[in-house]
Amino acid sequence: MGNKLDTYAQNTWCAGCGNFAILGAIKAVLLSLVEEGTLLENIVLVSGIGCHAKIVDYINVNSFYSLHGRVVPAASAIKISRPGLKVIGFAGDGDCYGEGLEHLIFAAKRNIDITMIVHNNRVYGLTTGQYTPTSPLNFKGRSTPAGTKELPINPLELILSAGAGFVGRGTSHGIELLKKIFKEAILHKGFSLVDVLQVCVTYYNMYEYYDQRVYELAEHNPEDYQQALGKIREWDYNQDTKIPLGVFYKKQGPVFEESFPAPQADPVQRDVLIKKALKRAI
Amino acid sequence: MQEFSVLIGGKAGFGIDTSSLILARILNQLGWYIYIYRDYPSLIRGGHTFSIIRAADKKISTHRNQIDLLLALDQNTLDFHKARLSNGAALIYDSDSVKSSSGLGIAFTKIIKQENAPEIMRNSCMVGAFCKACGISEEALVNILKQNIDKEIDLNLKIALRGFQQANLISRIKTFDAAPLPILSGNEAIGLGLASAGLNSYIAYPMTPSSGILHYLANLSAEFGLKVVHPENEIAVMLMALGAASAGEKVAVGTSGGGFCLMTEGLSFSGMAELPLVVVLGQRTGPSTGLPTYTGQTELNFAIWAGHGEFSRLVVAPADAEQAFYWSAVALNLAIKFQIPAIILSDKTVAEGAYSFDLDSVNLPPEEQFPAWDKKDAYKRYLDSANGVSPLAFFGDKDAIVKINSYEHDEYGITTEDPQVTKKMQAKRLRKEKYLSEELRKYKVVNTAGSLDSSVAVVCWGSNAGVCAEAARNLGIRFIQPVVLWPFPLEQIKRATEGVKKIICVENNSRGQLAGLLSGAGIRISEQILRSDGRPFVLDELQRELNVRINGE
Numbered sequence: 001m002g003n004k005l006d007t008y009a010q011n012t013w014c015a016g017c018g019n020f021a022i023l024g025a026i027k028a029v030l031l032s033l034v035e036e037g038t039l040l041e042n043i044v045l046v047s048g049i050g051c052h053a054k055i056v057d058y059i060n061v062n063s064f065y066s067l068h069g070r071v072v073p074a075a076s077a078i079k080i081s082r083p084g085l086k087v088i089g090f091a092g093d094g095d096c097y098g099e100g101l102e103h104l105i106f107a108a109k110r111n112i113d114i115t116m117i118v119h120n121n122r123v124y125g126l127t128t129g130q131y132t133p134t135s136p137l138n139f140k141g142r143s144t145p146a147g148t149k150e151l152p153i154n155p156l157e158l159i160l161s162a163g164a165g166f167v168g169r170g171t172s173h174g175i176e177l178l179k180k181i182f183k184e185a186i187l188h189k190g191f192s193l194v195d196v197l198q199v200c201v202t203y204y205n206m207y208e209y210y211d212q213r214v215y216e217l218a219e220h221n222p223e224d225y226q227q228a229l230g231k232i233r234e235w236d237y238n239q240d241t242k243i244p245l246g247v248f249y250k251k252q253g254p255v256f257e258e259s260f261p262a263p264q265a266d267p268v269q270r271d272v273l274i275k276k277a278l279k280r281a282i
Numbered sequence: 283m284q285e286f287s288v289l290i291g292g293k294a295g296f297g298i299d300t301s302s303l304i305l306a307r308i309l310n311q312l313g314w315y316i317y318i319y320r321d322y323p324s325l326i327r328g329g330h331t332f333s334i335i336r337a338a339d340k341k342i343s344t345h346r347n348q349i350d351l352l353l354a355l356d357q358n359t360l361d362f363h364k365a366r367l368s369n370g371a372a373l374i375y376d377s378d379s380v381k382s383s384s385g386l387g388i389a390f391t392k393i394i395k396q397e398n399a400p401e402i403m404r405n406s407c408m409v410g411a412f413c414k415a416c417g418i419s420e421e422a423l424v425n426i427l428k429q430n431i432d433k434e435i436d437l438n439l440k441i442a443l444r445g446f447q448q449a450n451l452i453s454r455i456k457t458f459d460a461a462p463l464p465i466l467s468g469n470e471a472i473g474l475g476l477a478s479a480g481l482n483s484y485i486a487y488p489m490t491p492s493s494g495i496l497h498y499l500a501n502l503s504a505e506f507g508l509k510v511v512h513p514e515n516e517i518a519v520m521l522m523a524l525g526a527a528s529a530g531e532k533v534a535v536g537t538s539g540g541g542f543c544l545m546t547e548g549l550s551f552s553g554m555a556e557l558p559l560v561v562v563l564g565q566r567t568g569p570s571t572g573l574p575t576y577t578g579q580t581e582l583n584f585a586i587w588a589g590h591g592e593f594s595r596l597v598v599a600p601a602d603a604e605q606a607f608y609w610s611a612v613a614l615n616l617a618i619k620f621q622i623p624a625i626i627l628s629d630k631t632v633a634e635g636a637y638s639f640d641l642d643s644v645n646l647p648p649e650e651q652f653p654a655w656d657k658k659d660a661y662k663r664y665l666d667s668a669n670g671v672s673p674l675a676f677f678g679d680k681d682a683i684v685k686i687n688s689y690e691h692d693e694y695g696i697t698t699e700d701p702q703v704t705k706k707m708q709a710k711r712l713r714k715e716k717y718l719s720e721e722l723r724k725y726k727v728v729n730t731a732g733s734l735d736s737s738v739a740v741v742c743w744g745s746n747a748g749v750c751a752e753a754a755r756n757l758g759i760r761f762i763q764p765v766v767l768w769p770f771p772l773e774q775i776k777r778a779t780e781g782v783k784k785i786i787c788v789e790n791n792s793r794g795q796l797a798g799l800l801s802g803a804g805i806r807i808s809e810q811i812l813r814s815d816g817r818p819f820v821l822d823e824l825q826r827e828l829n830v831r832i833n834g835e
Contacts (some may be wrong), residue, residue: 009696030566044677046525049688057697063679064528065687065697067522067551073518077525078677080509081483085529085677089311103521106514264507267649273506274478278641281464282310 005030008056009057018172018198022039022119026088029186030061046075048095051126052119057089069099072107073113076256080158083103083113083257086186093120097133097155108164110256115185115192118155121200122237127223128168129203129208141210152237159193160225160232166192167228168247171210172199181247184197190255198242210243225249284456284630290408291332291359294325299354301405304430306636308409308418308467309337313458316465317748318636319345319818323681324490324574330358339458341604343637343748346821351415354380355390362584366771372452373794374411374499376404381806386415388448390740396472397444399437406431406438410445412583418455420446466639468632468745469494472536472562473605475483475610477502480649482531483589484510485519490574491633492564516541520548528686529651530676532614534560539568539581546588549623551688553593556664556672556711558617558624560610565629565744567816576816577630579790580746582723585625591707594715596624599766601747603637608616608644609765612725619721620714621671631745631788631818655682661692666673666706670713685770719769727766728774736760738832743767743796746788746819755824764796772803778809784808786831788819 005027013019034040043061047053049068056063066074075089089096095120096104107114123141124130131141131148134155138147156167166188168181178196185192197214199207213235221227228249235243264270288305299320314337323329334345342389347370354360354375360382363566373385378392385458388411390404397403406427413423415662423442431438465475475497476484486496496512503510509531519535526533529595537545542563546575552559565581567573585597596616610626617624655661655673661682665672672693675682685695690707729747732740732754739760742750747763754761762778764771779785786795786809797807809831813819 007696037681041680041682043680054697060683062684063686063695064525065689065691065695066524066686067547067688070517070521070548073513073521074525074528076513077483077485077511077522077531078529080511080522081526081529081531082676092383103512103518106518168456260509261391261504261507267480270477270480270506274474275501275641276505277474277502278464278466278639281466281470282305282462 002277003027003031005060007058007060008245011058012054013051014202016201017051018121018200019052019055019119021172021175021178021195022117022196022198023232025060025175025182026055027059028179029182030059033186038086042084043088044078045088045090046071046078047090048092048100049093050092051093052090052095052122068279069095069097070103072103072116074244076107076112079114080134080257080260081114087114088186089116091116091118093118093122093134093155094124094132097153100132104159105162106156108159110160110194111163111165111190111253112256113189115194117182118193118195119198120155121197121198121201121204122206123204125193125203126198149236154232154236156193156232156248157249160229164193164249165190165251165253166247166251167232168193169195169197171197171214171245173207173211174214174245177216177245184247188250190252213243214245215242217244219247222247231270284635285342286336287336287346287348288351288353289332289334289349289363290353290355290388291330291363292355293396294322294329294331295327296331296355297402297405298331298333301409302335302428303465303636304409305412306335306424307430308422309335309414310462310465310638312418312455313460313462314338315341315463315635315638317342317345322575322633328436330362332359332363334565337464340753341638342750343635344821348822353363353642355404355408356380371512372415374408374415374449376584386387386411386449386452388445390445390744391831395443395446397437397441399441403438403441403637406442408446410442411449414446414449415452417451419482422705462647465636466603467494467634467636468600468603468606468628469634470627471606471639472610472628473498473502475607475615476534476560477506477508478646479606479611479614480532481508481614483511483523483526483533484536485511485513485522485526485533485540486536487512487516487519489538491543491566491630492538492562492628494633495536495562508586517548520545523559524548524551524555524557527559528677529702530674532618534562534614536562538564538566539584540571542581542584542588550589552623553595554592554688554712555686557686558621560614560617560624560626562626562628564633565627567814573816575630577627577745577790577818578814578816579746579795581627582743582795583769585627593711594620594622594718595768596622596718596766598766600765601632601745601763603639604644605765606632607639608646612645615647616718616721618652619671620718622714623680627744629745635745647779649672657681662706663695664691664693664710666693668712668800669717670710671717710711714771722766722769722771728778729763729765730761730778731755732761735762735781737781738786739779739782740786740788740828741786741796741800742788746790749819749821750788750819753828756825757828757832759828764814767799770799770803773801777803779805784832786811788824788827790814790818
């Protein structure tokens with residue numbers, strides 16, 4: 001899918017990796033945003049560490065290739081520093097539901113206008129197959145050969161309760177839905193989280209499992225918190241039930257980045273202010 | 283030198299800190315130079331808190347053990363500190379809560395009860411009594427209180443005047459014909475220094491002794507157009523700072539040793555991704571939680587070597603408010619110029635100590651601007667240049683695609699594992715340190731004072747410069763303080779130690795970290811005076827110890 005967003009970096013994801021769907025969907029969304037008037041230079045992609053994170057090498061757009069678990073604070077500061085930028089974060093489930101969970105909760109709590117897209121394959125891929133915060137009970141990984149003895153978290157429920165104004169979910173077997181949710185999330189003014197059930201073909205191939213269980217939300221009012229919570233609780237990332245997809249919750253509120261003063265760039269004025277501050281200390 | 287010292291003490295929550303600043307400002311108005319030492323435990327109410335205000339007719343940045351006037355708001359203050367009283371020293375105390383056979387006792391508690399005032403206003407009563415005892419006019423007292431108290435000023439004034447009326451003159455204090463100077467804590471000076479170099483964002487999680495910068499800049503934020511953020515933890519602090527730096531902000535963070543531990547992963551990222559920032563590392567007594575409100579100098583090696591991998595950095599250790607202001611501005615400037623992390627090593631003594639501050643004696647260097655991209659070719663965030671510094675474009679700049687990367691990367695910022703590219707990029711990043719060393723020749727990176735022809739030198743760093751310089755002057759020996767500690771200014775230190783036969787190294791740690799660096803560089807250390815009980819060196823004690831090391835028992 002050669003287009004102007006490609007880079008010369010060689011793609012090293014496994015054939016059939018769910019990340020390709022996210023890459024394809026986000027490129028399409030970025031192009032449509034540009035078509036609608038967003039300047040490409042005003043878009044910044046931030047990623048963590050893991051297979052997902054390579055996505056920033058594959059898109060010829062401003063990017064910040066951060067550390068494991070540290071997508072959210074970097075993305076937040078970029079937005080605070082330059083509120084005119086559109087900041088889109090990509091993270092793995094181990095990355096932002098494990099190593100960096102605290103940051104995610106605080107970003108939702110602050111309602112900072114960034115979008116987080118979580119490549120949730122429920123396994124560590126790049127470190128070759130360990131359990132993650134969303135792996136089901138008894139998951140046999142390389143660090144838990146006898147199966148995990150802990151239940152997964154439901155990240156959507158957690159992040160909704162933390163105050164997120166936009167919560168959605170898609171799968172890597174549904175690129176059209178991904179495009180729709182990504183675009184809506186990016187255009188939402190406030191914090192948005194999109195959990196993507198992205199399949200790792202090598203360590204946890206769930207294509208068939210998800211295909212049999214997913215369905216798209218219909219007649220759902222995303223502005224109704226209780227309805228959203230109900231739908232989010234329908235699947236707890238552990239039980240063998242139907243899995244709803246779509247935008248669960250959407251509500252606008254004041255955004256964090258607008259709470260800062262305008263910068264004082266004039267050095268002469270700054271010196272005056274320093275002298276004033278010193279005078280107060282006499 | 284004319285000087286005298288006042289100690290005021292009581293329990294935490296008594297308002298000792300505020301009243302010590304008011305006392306200092308009164309003396310400041312009379313033309314005295316000021317230094318305040320603050321000593322308080324890690325609790326909110328109770329315990330024992332005290333401040334020593336030392337006033338002199340010359341610039342000072344240390345205190346003595348011996349005091350000339352003791353102001354006791356509780357019994358502990360008298361019991362703990364009466365040994366410090368010099369011959370002819372005076373005592374003023376609250377006769378309702380302190381038993382003493384001598385001194386001037388005033389029933390402060392009774393007065394505030396009669397006036398229906400809260401206990402904290404005993405301070406105002408004490409300040410009033412102090413003014414009368416020192417021959418300071420009622421008018422001066424009223425003026426200073428009006429300037430320094432926001433809440434219930436009328437009641438405070440009334441109580442202060444009752445203290446004034448009930449006291450008697452002990453000894454009239456001298457007045458100098460000098461304009462009063464601002465009194466700044468090291469933390470405030472760091473904040474203003476950073477602001478003067480064009481700081482845009484200050485990001486910090488509260489931690490003693492650096493929280494003062496966060497509080498000070500948060501209060502100045504609207505006026506200065508500063509973005510001040512207090513995020514969820516120090517890891518977020520560091521990563522936010524890197525995010526802000528990538529967007530072109532001039533950014534600083536502040537913490538102490540424990541918080542800096544959490545920041546080191548991000549510090550290494552700063553080195554790899556060439557994102558400039560300033561870290562204020564306020565040392566306190568460690569290891570671990572240690573003595574949270576006491577001092578130490580145990581992070582010199584940590585600051586120089588912190589972070590995995592090898593990368594260029596600047597480490598400076600200012601000693602007082604003027605140095606803190608100047609070197610904070612320089613640190614931010616050089617971080618920007620060389621696209622590196624810069625660490626300001628402070629400690630509890632300099633961070634929370636307060637000093638007379640003379641802006642005219644600080645020659646600030648002009649603000650550095652980012653090396654800008656010329657827009658001629660396709661933008662390369664990590665262009666390999668002669669001095670290793672790449673021209674900068676930022677997110678949002680037209681025609682530039684800016685790719686920041688924590689992985690090894692090529693000049694465009696795309697990830698690589700190629701050995702040739704890895705070698706080239708690592709060399710580029712480390713090359714900057716060589717040019718930084720050259721740049722530092724323009725600065726006075728090693729301070730000297732005392733008798734410059736003496737063959738005995740006291741060498742110290744950070745907050746100890748104040749006490750060591752004064753002791754060196756008194757003892758007629760040489761004083762040497764490297765302010766820049768990395769890149770290690772070997773050449774400048776060698777010049778400063780020319781003709782020295784005996785070096786005595788003074789540090790607030792157990793292992794002599796500066797002595798270790800100097801020894802490693804081939805400079806022989808004859809004696810070490812080390813203190814690691816959380817307390818700073820004080821002039822009279824250190825002078826005695828230096829004398830022993832120089833002349834024997």
